Amino acid sequence: MSQYTPFEMIAYTGSRVLEDNKIVFVGTGLPIIASMHAQLTHAPGLGLIFEAGPLAPMLEMGMPLSVGDTRACRKACYLKGLSSVFELTQRGHADFAFIGGAQIDMYGNINSTYEGGNYIEALTRFPGSGGAGAMAANCEKTIAIMALEPRRFVNQCNFITSIGYGDGSSDYREKAGVMGSGPYRVITNEALFGFDPETHRMMLLEVIPGKTAEYIQNKVSFDLMISPDLKEMAEPTDKDLKLLREKCDPDGFFLARKVK
Amino acid sequence: MKQTETSSAIRNVSATEPEVLKKVAGAETPFKWWGPTPEEARKIMVNKPKSLHDKRTTIKEAVAKRVKDGMSLGIGGFVNTRPPVAIIHEIIRHGAKDLTLCFQSNSICPELLAGAMLLYPDHVSIKRVELAWWGYEVIGIAPLLRYLNSKGMILMDDYTNYGMSARFKAAAMGIEFIPTRDHGGSDMELTNRGIMVKSPFSGKNTYLVPACYPDLGILHVSAADMYGNCRIFGAHCTCPEIAMASTYTIVTAEQIISNENIRTYPNLTEIPYSAVDAVIEQRFGCHPGNSYGFHWFDMEHILMFRSASDEFRKTGKSDKLKKYYEEYIFGCETYDDFLSKLPYKTLKKLRDMDGGQPVILS
Numbered sequence: 122m123s124q125y126t127p128f129e130m131i132a133y134t135g136s137r138v139l140e141d142n143k144i145v146f147v148g149t150g151l152p153i154i155a156s157m158h159a160q161l162t163h164a165p166g167l168g169l170i171f172e173a174g175p176l177a178p179m180l181e182m183g184m185p186l187s188v189g190d191t192r193a194c195r196k197a198c199y200l201k202g203l204s205s206v207f208e209l210t211q212r213g214h215a216d217f218a219f220i221g222g223a224q225i226d227m228y229g230n231i232n233s234t235y236e237g238g239n240y241i242e243a244l245t246r247f248p249g250s251g252g253a254g255a256m257a258a259n260c261e262k263t264i265a266i267m268a269l270e271p272r273r274f275v276n277q278c279n280f281i282t283s284i285g286y287g288d289g290s291s292d293y294r295e296k297a298g299v300m301g302s303g304p305y306r307v308i309t310n311e312a313l314f315g316f317d318p319e320t321h322r323m324m325l326l327e328v329i330p331g332k333t334a335e336y337i338q339n340k341v342s343f344d345l346m347i348s349p350d351l352k353e354m355a356e357p358t359d360k361d362l363k364l365l366r367e368k369c370d371p372d373g374f375f376l377a378r379k380v381k
Numbered sequence: 382m383k384q385t386e387t388s389s390a391i392r393n394v395s396a397t398e399p400e401v402l403k404k405v406a407g408a409e410t411p412f413k414w415w416g417p418t419p420e421e422a423r424k425i426m427v428n429k430p431k432s433l434h435d436k437r438t439t440i441k442e443a444v445a446k447r448v449k450d451g452m453s454l455g456i457g458g459f460v461n462t463r464p465p466v467a468i469i470h471e472i473i474r475h476g477a478k479d480l481t482l483c484f485q486s487n488s489i490c491p492e493l494l495a496g497a498m499l500l501y502p503d504h505v506s507i508k509r510v511e512l513a514w515w516g517y518e519v520i521g522i523a524p525l526l527r528y529l530n531s532k533g534m535i536l537m538d539d540y541t542n543y544g545m546s547a548r549f550k551a552a553a554m555g556i557e558f559i560p561t562r563d564h565g566g567s568d569m570e571l572t573n574r575g576i577m578v579k580s581p582f583s584g585k586n587t588y589l590v591p592a593c594y595p596d597l598g599i600l601h602v603s604a605a606d607m608y609g610n611c612r613i614f615g616a617h618c619t620c621p622e623i624a625m626a627s628t629y630t631i632v633t634a635e636q637i638i639s640n641e642n643i644r645t646y647p648n649l650t651e652i653p654y655s656a657v658d659a660v661i662e663q664r665f666g667c668h669p670g671n672s673y674g675f676h677w678f679d680m681e682h683i684l685m686f687r688s689a690s691d692e693f694r695k696t697g698k699s700d701k702l703k704k705y706y707e708e709y710i711f712g713c714e715t716y717d718d719f720l721s722k723l724p725y726k727t728l729k730k731l732r733d734m735d736g737g738q739p740v741i742l743s
Contacts (some may be wrong), residue, residue, distance in 0.1 A: 149518050149519060150519065171616075172459075172542055173459045173460075173462055173616035173617075173618050174615075174616035174617050174618065175616060182736055186461070186518065186519045186678065186680075187459075187460050187461045187462055187518045187519065187671065187678075188459075188460070188518070189458075189459040189460060189461075189462030189463075189615070189616040189618060189671075190461065190462055190615075190671045190673075190677075190678070191615060191671055191673045191674075191677065191735050191736065191738055193616070194615045194616050194673055194738075195736070195738060200615070200616065200617075201617050202546070202616060202617030202618050202619055202620070202621065202622070203459070203485060203542055203543065203546040203618060203619050204543070204546045204547065204550050204619065204622065205617075207542065207543035207546065207547075208543075211561075211562045226394075228394075230394065230567075234539060234568070235530070238531070239397070239398060239401045240397055240401050240405065240537075240568070240572060241401055241404055241405070241533055241536075241537075242530070242531060242532065242533035243530050243531060244531060245527065245531075246526060246527045246530035246531065246537075247516075247522065248486075248514045248515050248516030248522060248523065248526075249512060249513055249514045249515060249516075249537075249539050250513050250514065250539060250540065250541045250542070250544075250567075250569065251486050251513050251514035251541070251542050252486075252513070252514075252541065252542040252543070253541070254513075254541035254544075254563055254564065254567055254569065255541035255542060255543035255544065255561075255562075255563040258541075258562055258563035258564075258565075258566075258567075259562050259563060277394070277396050278396065279396055280396065280397065280568045281391070281394060281395060281566075281567045281568045282539075282567060282568070282569070283567065284563075284565070284566040284567050287389070287390055287391070287393070287394055287566050288390055288393040288394045290390060290393075293389070293390050293566060294566065295585075295586075296389045296390055296565075296566070296586055297389035297390075297391070297565035297566025297567075297570075297586065298389070298562060298565040298566075298577065298585065298586040298587050298588050299562055299563060299565060299566060300562050374519050375519075
């Protein structure tokens with residue numbers, strides 16, 4: 122088995138979670154790489170939405186560097202603007218939201234607004250919701266993608282930018298006025314999480330070979346539920362790594378980064 | 382604090398302190414329009430001359446005519462896609478204080494204004510920002526946003542990208558607000574100027590966002606005729622909505638095309654002439670951004686400006702940042718002077734990297 126970087130594992134697992142003949146609404150970076158890999162392998166019929174306007178472009182010029190750029194738009198089936206594609210999600214056209222974030226809590230609520238200080242004077246202001254808040258609200262299922270670091274898997278987000286299951290109550294999302302069914306998977310370099318259908322709490326589904334559930338729990342601030350059917354994560358093959366490195370992110374914008 | 386009879390259960394999970402909630406944009410009562418009221422915006426539109434007349438001018442004249450202190454500025458494009466940089470340069474040269482910036486996602490435009498505010502506070506300043514996202518995407522976070530926010534120097538009013546787009550769309554429709562299926566159940570429900578209500582039809586919770594009517598909209602498009610009919614190739618972003626939401630709209634275009642060609646393909650007109658007040662042909666008018674069919678990003682130029690900005694944020698040293706403004710903005714009379722400072726080989730490479738996407742111009 123070849124050596125792979127943490128972000129290559131994330132991208133490969135992201136690809137694995139996606140399904141053929143569905144539509145995925147993708148954010149910048151790793152979600153794009155994962156979706157490209159899925160299209161090149163098990164999901165040739167996967168349609169992509171980028172929020173600046175395109176539906177089902179052909180990514181034959183390489184990885185888009187911005188979700189509105191030429192590469193993201195080229196040879197799309199439908200190409201308008203932000204209003205059009207987000208309205209498609211409200212109407213149920215997007216099966217998956219594929220987003221990142223800085224913090225996530227046990228109910229899959231995600232922060233991408235700020236960390237430290239307060240909302241008005243933040244120690245570390247992030248760019249903000251962008252499309253993520255709307256994608257998490259109205260795509261049918263939300264897939265979150267981030268590195269498994271204790272500072273990210275928190276008891277309480279400083280700010281909830283993208284709605285998950287809120288406080289876990291069964292009617293939280295309905296009271297929020299959103300349409301999607303909510304968090305589905307959280308993809309990290311060392312673990313794949315899902316959510317318990319009853320309590321809406323994050324549940325460990327798969328762990329990287331060689332590590333234990335306890336090891337994963339120690340990297341997460343809240344109590345994890347552990348699947349009774351806990352599995353090992355599949356690892357990328359040489360062919361997968363070649364695709365990721367040569368086709369999906371040849372300049373190493375995302376895959377070459379290090380986990381802190 | 383924001384008063385609402387109906388809400389989601391966000392308060393059960395929110396970490397936002399009550400003291401902070403007293404100071405957020407959504408706490409402003411009673412609600413005030415930050416630009417014109419819908420009635421004022423309509424009245425100005427009604428009184429505009431509606432003839433097909435030649436609206437070509439220079440960026441300098443258009444900015445001198447329309448840019449005023451205290452105004453709200455709707456910025457077109459999306460992150461690094463067609464940001465109206467040429468107009469931003471001229472606004473910085475002209476000077477504008479206490480601006481309200483309105484956009485969904487942008488990179489270099491608000492960063493350029495933020496840098497000008499930090500270096501020349503008596504000449505340019507931002508009072509508040511209605512936005513969804515401010516950053517450089519693959520390149521990284523926006524250093525000057527982070528700096529300004531950490532010092533509480535600008536009021537931020539956060540929405541989603543759909544929220545901001547829908548707000549412009551509502552203004553383009555001439556209405557006061559629009560229901561969306563997002564923001565509810567997030568902290569934005571507590572902080573922004575939207576409000577959760579019960580649907581008068583089903584009784585279900587529905588989030589309303591106020592329309593966004595900027596005093597001035599600024600855009601860069603693929604092509605326009607001399608009357609202001611605009612054609613956009615690649616992602617439309619929210620440019621049509623912003624043009625139609627704004628009281629006045631200034632457009633730069635990669636190319637001015639004939640009205641005859643506009644009339645040959647009327648379905649390709651995304652912005653009608655009545656929504657545009659000034660048109661300028663400006664090749665590379667969104668550099669260092671990307672313009673589908675014309676040119677790719679200038680990554681090296683973005684990195685240069687961003688690294689000068691990041692040095693200022695981290696060390697407070699402003700030499701490099703100041704040098705950028707002195708050389709590329711204040712050292713230029715026009716945007717063509719700025720473009721003349723870029724090597725021909727760079728511009729050629731950017732044009733080639735876009736891959737010659739097909740666009741209809743004749």
